[in-house]
Amino acid sequence: MEALTRVVTLDDSRARIVDIRADLGVGDAALRVHGLSPTVSRETRDRVRAAIRNSGLSWPEGVVHLTASSAHPRSDVDLAAAAAAVLVTEAVPARRLTATALIGELGLDGTVRPVPDVRTRAIAAAAAGFTHLVVPATNAAEACDVPGLTTVPVSCLNDLVNWLRGGLTPAQRPESREGASPTASWTPEAWARLSPTAVRAAAIAAAGGHHTLHVAAPGTPTLLLPRLIRALMADLTDTEALEVSTWHFLAGEPAPDRSEHLRPPGVPLLPDDTIATVAGSLSRPGLPTLAHRGVLTVEDLPELSARIVEVLRPALENGTIGITSAAGAQSRPAGARMVFTARDCICGSVRAEKCRCSLAQRARYLARIPQWLLDRVDLFVREVTVAEPDPSLPSLESMREDVARARERAHSRWGAAPEPGAEIDYTKAIAGLPANAVRELEDAIRHGRITPRTAARCLRLAWTRADLDGRAHPDIADIRLTLSHRSGMLRLLRNPAPR
Ligand SMILES: [Zn+2]
Structure with missing residues (x-):
């Protein structure tokens, strides 16, 4: 052909x-x-x-x-x-x-x-x-x-x-x-192919500043999710846009089109990117800084060197990245919503039907994802598209409005809309919860099922869910769902399901 x-x-x-x-x-x-x-x-x-x-x-x-x-x-x-x-x-x-x-x-x-x-x-x-x-x-x-x-x-x-x-x-x-425009490239045909769970996860990530892991079978489009999260994010303010374009200017990148300069940046990190490109230097911002206030897509996570993944740790934890050199040290903003993508097997087949990897091989491959990183990722997505359009899927415009309203609610409650890596005040966050929901969370900590850090992340996720749904506070169902989401992710990575 x-x-x-x-x-x-x-x-x-x-x-x-x-x-x-x-x-x-x-x-x-x-x-x-x-x-x-x-x-x-x-x-x-x-x-x-x-x-x-x-x-x-x-x-x-x-x-x-x-x-x-x-x-x-x-x-x-x-x-x-x-x-x-x-x-x-x-x-x-x-x-x-x-x-x-x-x-x-x-x-x-x-x-x-x-x-x-x-x-x-x-x-x-x-x-x-x-x-x-x-x-x-x-x-x-x-x-x-x-x-x-x-x-x-x-x-x-x-x-x-x-x-x-x-x-x-x-x-x-x-x-x-x-x-x-964020809606431009989503034709109704492309939108209808998205799975409702992926759309919901993208809305949660956009509203609450959460990081996502997308583990995909061969042949799954892995870049739809980061693109969707970006489409659901609001335009930057003029001050934010100026900050973003300054980092891009320092990196020697052309200024974005005037019509695009208010959109949150989207930056890919690929396995062949060098540590210098990712970490940056005093004279050149690294990729997490270029993605600040936008989305950083880390493609093929298990293929990345441990050193490069380690560079991302402070960005995941507190939304900053440190640069040290003989000339001095600097901390730079790196508050990007991160989407990590990973194929669920090592063979690189184009279609799942062609993959001959054994379950043990697939588990070994996924075990390359470090545990510390899993503790800092809130959302776990498997399927992003569906064969048959789901008629219940809301429109992109209504999802964008939901996300904006959820951020307003969080803003009026905490004094700031949630950004990636922002600390959550545990005492304040449990203050509005029903007693049975708090008990559920504290039992999980007491029995060693989760660490206090994970509990704080679960709480943040539960609040984002409630804000998106317009509820006054998370309830026990939100807490149970976030806990089971996390344990389900860990189980699936350790024991990949047969195809
Ligand atoms: Zn395979």
Whole structure:
């Protein structure tokens, strides 16, 4: 199977058409990009891979090789590269791409970002005989009146996939800033595939500043959960946004689009990140600081070195990270909601049916997750998608409102909305609870089933649940649920269930 897409790129401000060919090779799921400069290849690979996974599209089985016919494209190649990768796996039909060129950069969350000089490119595409041009929605106005060319504005990768599957050509939204809105890339189709338990866990994490562990069977999209948590979080205030962009500026990252600068940051930490990148230095903030006030996604946790996981300990415990060097010591903010993802077996199969790992092998693999980390994570999620849409699933907008109200309730009770790593005052936290709920918790501590630290975390989680539901205080059912959630997680990690 082969696929071909075309991008209109710029070479010294002259437009050129470049072919992107995709082939499917044998091997573990991976994406390789050839024909571009090494830096562009690496960045394209990372963005395309993350965008496909974060859009809820299944990751291709085998190795996808993408080859560009010339080295000119830069980040404008992303959309054509992602389209080639989904075409080669026959996830979408190729019919609509026979006379179509594509331009657009992808964000890690699947949003399509604007590119420069769209009008020059549109004229070149029409001159080369293309009838359609897929463009970032924010650029649509520049391309809309080129004779003989129909523009297809897309604000996220799912818009493109819907169009390739035969959906209506999206209406032109020349002034649209929807790419930046938290609801933009959740098409009703993608939203309906989420499991209600994952949506509930994401709301709890967003409302209460909790950390999450997502243990996924092969083939489960692992980036949906962090993306969902971010979508449910409120915009930053101007002061918070300034603080966040200062850290990103220090790290040498381009300033976010004006429309995006109020959104909480989303930062991935991958197993091949070095300890220097994660921990940071006096001159450069580390990843937990870049994710401050947003979401840090720690992918493939069992693959991470123990040293790197250890760097995250203070960030998990109190939302800070320390930098020491000959020049001095500094403490930096690192208050990110963390989502740890782990496959539940070592073999790297693309689908659960292909996994031949024994239960003992799977338990050994999961045992690489240190116990201290499990004591600092509140939520445990297994399934994030469902085969059949659940009609009881609330809308993203109503979930966002619930989260905002829950944070207001916590704010008026504690004097501050809960942030990751914030201490909970145990005495204050049990003050509002019914006596039987307090007894349940204290019995668990007395019998050694949980430590006082874990009890405090359970209490925090119970309060978030009550705040989200609009109840005055947690009751014994909340306490029992948080305790059994925790023991269930530990049991499943020690004895993975047969598939
Ligand atoms: Zn396996």
